[in-house]
Amino acid sequence: MAIAAAKLLPAAAAVSKGRSLSSPCSVSYSTLYRLSSSSSSSSSSAALQLDSLKFVVSSKFRNPSSLRICSAASSSSMSIQAPPEITSAASFLERKESGILHFVKYQGLGNDFILVDNRDSHEPRITPEQAVKLCDRNFGIGADGVIFAMPGINGTDYTMRIFNSDGSEPEMCGNGIRCFARFIAELENLQGKQSFTIHTGAGLIVPEIQEDGQVRVDMGEPILKASDVPTKLQPNKGQSVVKSKLEVDGVSWNVTCVSMGNPHCVTFGTEVSKNLQVDELNLAEIGPKFEHHVMFPARTNTEFVQVFSPTHLKMRVWERGAGATLACGTGACSVVVAAVLEGHAGRSCTVDLPGGPLEIEWKEENNHIYMTGPAEVVFYGSVPL
Template sequence: MTIAFSKYHGLGNDFVLVDNRHQPDLILTAEQAVKWCDRNFGIGGDGVIFVLPGQQGTDYTMRILNSDGSEPEMCGNGIRCLAKFIAELETADGVPVAPPKAYTIHTLAGTITPTLQPDGQVTVDMGEPILMAGEIPTTLAAADERVISKSLTVAQQDWVVTCVSMGNPHCITFVDDADAIDLAAIGPKFEHHEVFPQRTNTEFIEVMSRDYLKMRVWERGAGATLACGTGACASLVAGVLTERCDRTATVELPGGPLKIEWSAIDNRVYMTGPAEKVFAGGME
C-alpha cells in the first residue's frame, strides 16, 4: 500500500508528515519509520510525524517516531511543521485557514498550542519548563531539587550542566566555543549517561550576548541535527537560571535562528520560527 506524505523542515530539522486522522493507531511501524528516514534508501528525515484525531478536547494529536524508531514526547521544530501540515490538510478539505490560526495539539508532553502567523512564522506556546530533577528525569540531584550548574563527568572530562525538561529531557552546558565541540564523539556519551534514565538531549551553548545564544545540539534518538526547538527553549531557560541571558533572546542554531521568550508573567515558554514544505509524494 502506498501512503501519501509531505516533507517539511524547521530550520533544517526535517520530518516526514503523515495524515493519520482516520484512525487512532499509527499507520507505520517503528521499523517502517526507520526505513522512511534513511537518507540514502528512503525519503530522509530526522523523524516521521503523524497527525491523529484529537484527544481530551484537543483539535489533533501529534505523535513522532525518530529516525532510530524511538518515540519522543514532543518536538519543537516538528510541531511548527505539524501546524503548517494541518493547514495544508484543512485547506484541501475545503476548510478556510486564515492566520493567525491556533491549534490545540495533544502530545505525550501535554497540550501544546501552535499559532500560524500572518508572516508565515509559527509561534508555539511550549508550556512551563519542568525544573525538578525527578520530573526531568535525572539523578544529578534529589528528586525535588533543581539541577543548576551541577558537575557531570562525561568522557573523562568534567562539565558544568543545567537540566530542564520541556516535556522531554535536556542537559545544557555552556561552552566558550560551540563550533569546537565534536558532537559525534561526545553527544552519545551524554545521551546514554547513567544519570539520565530516559536518555537526554544535549545542548552546547555559546553566549554571544544576553539576548543572543549560539547552540549546537545532539538529539536523543536522532543524533546531530540542524535545529531543536525544545532544546532552544530549554537552553534559554538554563541561561536565565544561571544568569547568563535575558528572558527573551534569539537562539542561533546551525539551521537558522529561533526567537525564544520565557515569560515572567505566566512562566510559559514561547517559541517563534519558520516551517517550510519541501515536497510531497507517496511511499510504501
C-alpha cells in the first residue's frame, strides 16, 4: 500500500474540506487520509493515499514520548512515519522554505492570532490581502488577525505589527500583545518571569510573563481627549466625552470615549434602559452601526457593559476590523476607565469577556492601566503563499 508524500498544512485545511480530525485522545500530531479506488481493474483493494498532513502541538506537548498519531482511516498492515520532531516554536520556525509561511497560532481568551517570526525584517512577510485569506475561518487558517514579531525600534526589544482579519492595521491589541510576549519567550527559549519592551502603533508597551504563565501588561495611560480618541462628539467633562448621548439607528445611547492607542466607545446602556443585559444584544446588527458611525472618523471598537458590582463587570465587544470577538484586551482596559469615570466601579476590576476573565487595574499614582490574563499556543503550522 503506497502512501504519497505530504506537506504541512494549517489545521483549518482539513476543516475547510469538511473533514473532522477530532479524537477522544490528546492528539499531538494528526494525519488525514483519503481512501480512493485503485486505478487497476485487476485489484479490488483500495489504495490508501495520503491527502494532507496537519501538524498540531498542544500547549502541554513538550515530551516527544507523548507523541500519538490518529488517522481518519487506518490499516493493520500500514506503517506511518511520524513527522520530524518539533519541540518548540524556535525549532519549527527555523525551517526556511521558499513560498511557505511557517507560523504559530496563539489564543488569548479565544481572541486568536497567527504569529509570524519576522525578526529579520521591518517589512511584514505577507500583505494585508494575504492576511485576509489566512484569517478566513472557512477557507484559511482562521484568526482574528496576523501578528508580526519584528526588530525593535528606538531602543525597544521588539516591534509588533498586526493585520486584522479585514486587512486593516490597528495600532495595538491587548490580547495580541500577551500572545506576542509568550511567542517571543518561546522563540528565545526564555523561562520563568520575563519582561519586554515592545514598540507598537500605540507607543511603548511592556508585557511581563509571570511565573504562572499569565501575562501582565503595562498598557500605559488612557487617552481621554476627544480629538485624540478620536471622536467628533463634543467634550462634556473637560476635554473628555463621558456618558454623552450618541444616536444610533434612532436609539440614544450613553457613551464614554477612551483610547488605549486605538479608539473605543464604551456604553453601559441607553437613556431608556440603563441596566444593559449584554447577552440579549444582537451584536452583529448593532456593532457595525457603532463602528462606522460618523462621530468616529477612524471608526471605533465598541464595548457593551453590564455591571455586577464595583469590582465585577461583564462586556461584549465589536472590534473595529474584526467584528464580534471572544475577547479584547484594550477594550477591557477602556471599560474599566469608563466605569470609573461614570461612577460604576473602582479602579481594580475583573472583566468577564465571552472567552474568559481579565484582571484590570487603573493605578491612580501613575495613571497607567495594567492588564493580566492568559495566552496559549493552539498549534504550529505552515501554509503555501
